[in-house]
Amino acid sequence: MKILVIAEHDNTSLKGSTNSTIAAAKEIGSDITLLVAGQSCSEVANEGSNLDGVSEVMLVEDSIYENFLAEDLAKLVQSVADNFQYILAPATTFGKNFLPRVSALLDVQQISEITEVVSSDTFKRPIYAGSCIATVKSLEDKKVISVRSTAFDGVSAGSNNAPINNISPSESSNISSFVSEELAQSDRPELTAAEIVISGGRGMQSGDNFHLLDSIADKLGAAVGASRAAVDAGFVPNDYQVGQTGKIVAPDLYIAVGISGAIQHLAGMKDSKVIVAINKDEDAPIFQVADYGLVTDLFDALPELDSKL
Amino acid sequence: MKILVPIKRVVDYNVKVRPMSDQSNVDLNNVKMSVNPFCEIAIEEAVRLKESGSAAEVIAITVGKQDSQEQLRTALALGADRAILVESEDLVEPLVIAKALAKVCSDENPDLIIMGKQAIDGDNNQTGQMLAALMGYSQATNASEVKLSSDSADVTREIDGGLQTIKITLPAIVTTDLRLNEPRYASLPNIMKAKKKELNVISLNDMGFDTSSRTELLSVELPAERDAGVIVESVDDLIDKLKNEAKVIS
Numbered sequence A: 001m002k003i004l005v006i007a008e009h010d011n012t013s014l015k016g017s018t019n020s021t022i023a024a025a026k027e028i029g030s031d032i033t034l035l036v037a038g039q040s041c042s043e044v045a046n047e048g049s050n051l052d053g054v055s056e057v058m059l060v061e062d063s064i065y066e067n068f069l070a071e072d073l074a075k076l077v078q079s080v081a082d083n084f085q086y087i088l089a090p091a092t093t094f095g096k097n098f099l100p101r102v103s104a105l106l107d108v109q110q111i112s113e114i115t116e117v118v119s120s121d122t123f124k125r126p127i128y129a130g131s132c133i134a135t136v137k138s139l140e141d142k143k144v145i146s147v148r149s150t151a152f153d154g155v156s157a158g159s160n161n162a163p164i165n166n167i168s169p170s171e172s173s174n175i176s177s178f179v180s181e182e183l184a185q186s187d188r189p190e191l192t193a194a195e196i197v198i199s200g201g202r203g204m205q206s207g208d209n210f211h212l213l214d215s216i217a218d219k220l221g222a223a224v225g226a227s228r229a230a231v232d233a234g235f236v237p238n239d240y241q242v243g244q245t246g247k248i249v250a251p252d253l254y255i256a257v258g259i260s261g262a263i264q265h266l267a268g269m270k271d272s273k274v275i276v277a278i279n280k281d282e283d284a285p286i287f288q289v290a291d292y293g294l295v296t297d298l299f300d301a302l303p304e305l306d307s308k309l
Numbered sequence B: 001m002k003i004l005v006p007i008k009r010v011v012d013y014n015v016k017v018r019p020m021s022d023q024s025n026v027d028l029n030n031v032k033m034s035v036n037p038f039c040e041i042a043i044e045e046a047v048r049l050k051e052s053g054s055a056a057e058v059i060a061i062t063v064g065k066q067d068s069q070e071q072l073r074t075a076l077a078l079g080a081d082r083a084i085l086v087e088s089e090d091l092v093e094p095l096v097i098a099k100a101l102a103k104v105c106s107d108e109n110p111d112l113i114i115m116g117k118q119a120i121d122g123d124n125n126q127t128g129q130m131l132a133a134l135m136g137y138s139q140a141t142n143a144s145e146v147k148l149s150s151d152s153a154d155v156t157r158e159i160d161g162g163l164q165t166i167k168i169t170l171p172a173i174v175t176t177d178l179r180l181n182e183p184r185y186a187s188l189p190n191i192m193k194a195k196k197k198e199l200n201v202i203s204l205n206d207m208g209f210d211t212s213s214r215t216e217l218l219s220v221e222l223p224a225e226r227d228a229g230v231i232v233e234s235v236d237d238l239i240d241k242l243k244n245e246a247k248v249i250s
Helices: A016-028 A042-049 A070-083 A093-105 A208-220 A228-232 A263-269 A298-308 B037-051 B066-077 B094-108 B127-135 B188-194 B235-245
Strands: A002-006 A031-038 A054-061 A086-090 A111-114 A116-119 A122-127 A132-138 A143-147 A164-166 A176-183 A196-200 A223-226 A253-257 A274-279 A292-295 B002-006 B009-011 B033-035 B057-064 B082-087 B112-116 B138-148 B152-159 B162-169 B172-176 B199-203 B215-221 B230-232
Touching (some): A002 A016, A016 A086, A031 A070, A070 B138, A086 A093, A093 B094, A093 B127, A176 B138, A208 A223, A208 A253, A223 A228, A253 A298, A274 A298, A298 B235, B002 B037, B033 B037, B033 B066, B037 B057, B057 B094, B138 B162, B162 B172
Parallel strands (some): A002 A086, A086 A143, A111 A143, B002 B057
Antiparallel strands (some): A132 B215, A176 B162, B138 B152, B152 B162
């Protein structure tokens, strides 16, 4: 069974979601090819060739792939799809954008955002915002699958040195073009990749108060997140949002500060290994999922935590 | 300019969905059904483009059972001009929905298709991209802003880590994210008017392609519950537990 994994990267280095997708692929079979498409991204291919489980890296460097536009990326994947029984990509905004396009070009019904490989044709995936887990069997000969990266522990780099083969770009469809990008600038790890996340909710009371979290985050090497309530109140920008409609995170440690624990938020963080809740309302639902709860005023607890770490 | 807005009838977002006792599917008996929230945003965006003079006609469409007419009437009350139901006896998969929409696109020739990025039932996030592929159209998923001109659109997309703006050539497909707009409520006079608007029903079976399922749902269960932990007494206690018991900080 030949498996193709499409790498997510920024032309400089691989994203952790790629490692997780390879981990899911390893549960399906052992012949795994990593496709690295981008512009001036040979370093990314080198990185991929060292990853545990990768048998081959296909590299294509062309300006049309620089910004990973769905139209051209989908055409490229279609052009190599004949050789593979499985096509996998991470269920991030990168993968979600082009993978269904590939699926339709191949006339395959995709299986989205799997969280578990049950067998080579059967997978578990959350539905209804994670309220239920469906077990789904694919009847397709060729399977197109997106992978929720937080559900699989990413493979690591080892002594592997898989061959890197250059392939040709497909012709550009020339119906879309990149204009600009505005990425949040931060020295901290990205929310979805961080090992520790500290998030604030409506209880933070203002955007200024988030500096209380920033200082602790810097000490712990953590990313800072927020609940939808805090985002809607304008305390912090959209890209801080953890939850069903924001980012899904599963760090080793998640610290929820002044967050009540709406289902919306829990859907985005309940797979974290250890959850800490700090809230002055002892009845807040967040305490029902927290491993450690601290019932106190966050404006007392945060400075103390900061000084003692 | 003609805008097509595909929508979906789904369980209302306030309903807490549970598996059936035999775990064969989710239990949808006697639950409230609504227009998928992301589709409401799509309708709103299309109607605003019409109100600003950028679009001449807004057509709402759905692929579903007969009862989906209710959601099409809602779309008409919100400002769509006419509606199309592609009626199927069963609920069908995203690829089949995309194929049915592609058939209608070939007849209607819309300049722009605006639809939700995903439905909150299956959470597949596939149909828009699939339709774009089948039609050979450009696409902009997860839109938070759409600036339309006569033959193209600049769309700002919500991506992991920030925002990306791309230019797409029309005809094109835009899928909506949560912050594109805040949908209006339908007024009573508009609900009454919507009853008289044109709603055409065509049969999925008459479209002439295979609509059978390519996946099989084996079971639906509740996710594993997380056990509640302990309440710690102080910040010192918390730091001690995190260092020595959970070993997640050093």
